[in-house]
Amino acid sequence: MQQTPLYDTHVAMNGRMVEFAGWALPVQYPPGPTLEHQAVRNAAGLFDIDHMGQFELRGPDAALFLQYIQVWDIERMQVDEAHYSLLLYGDGTLVDDIFLYRRPDRWLIVVNAGNRSKDLAWMQANTLGFDVTLSDVSETTCMLALQGPKAEQILQHLTNAPLSQVATRTCLATQVAGVDTLIGRTGYTGEDGFELYLPASAAVDFWQTLLETGKADGLLACGLAARDSLRFEACMPLYGHELDAQTNPLEARLGWTISWHKEFVGREALLKVKMEKPQRLLIGFEMLDKAVAREHYDIAVNNQVIGHVTSGMKSPTLDKFLGLGYVPSEYSTIGAEIDILVRGQPKKAKVVKRPFYQPRYK
């Protein structure tokens, strides 16, 4: 199993270490997932997300290449802007969902941990004819997330850069606690906050300084369980659950990321899906009978299995039993009643609006 530079720190903090995408990471710390989740909604949370992959793209054809291999029109991005995007196979299904940063001299591409080597190989294979250099900088870069309504206030104690002027989905290269850091105003929790990129060698001291600085504001270290429940409430997809190589972005409700007016890998196949309308759609549902819907549970109507659950849990913020899953389009209307098969027993649920929790960005 791979370890982040903070492995020993997590163990010393009594983090409960588990395997995630080949990495040893804390699923929770002693306060537990519910309190960690609430800390992010009400104050702030700090996450080790260094398992995520970071690639740098440079060269004369960098923009041209990037435009071709992902779905968002990067000509709309100014220097130091950031955006969510997708990599697609030729058949329109998902290689990965990614995050892009435009820097003055390069592009930073953030990918899912479990897809890191696959993505790199896939991108390399598409570089033919482009004058670009693509490098995996994951080993030397540490990636942390500071999330929550108090995130700005906490981080401001450690930097002179005016953070209130860093808009959502932009970034700023500056010093934080004396460390050269790229601050991106983004996250995966539905709250305001930052993703931080710093030299891996500075990770341990940086983490401890941040936790110490944020203590008075209620900052908690958060594990994978809280990260999952936070992204779930905001209905942000997770690759391997809502997204995979059998799923296209239109059925996953990610059509808003597609810049149709430009050429990109997978466009033709996806356009066909768009014209014919997706046969199945991602839905959000709320349990009417009390039960926890979990990933892989069947969704049924009139005793016929019509789909499956991709994520489900009791929402800590909303205090409801909620889930995400795929059903044929005709069952995706808000208010439609469906059954979730919980240990073989049909439990009533209804389709509700997504996201369950409306993100609160600055």
Next chain:
Amino acid sequence: MSDYKIDENAKYAKTHEWVRLEDGVAVVGVSDVAQDLLSDVVYVDLPEEGREVQAGEAVAVVESVKAAEDVLAPISGTIVAVNTELADNPEFVNEKPYEAWFFKLQPKDLDAELAELMDAVAYKKFAAESAH
């Protein structure tokens, strides 16, 4: 993680259920070890009263943020009461595992089956070994 609380008056199954005799009725819950392994409990699915169960049979389900786990009957008998308080307050399982009972059994073959379970001393040792 050796500082688990153990109820000295209870007996324990290897699957971390406790059973305590109160006025001839067997009261069943899950141990401090179990609640810790489960992480935050969000829902408890309780059995019907009147159901006859065998020792080792899955009788209730405890759902945590992590997973759904069966709660097994440590001894055979008839369910005479269920703790409906847990339906609205599943967090009691985490907060006070030896008070947050799941169900009560009118035992069938008490003495023989109790002898199969661990006492507090044996369970403490078992818990320390199984916790890592």
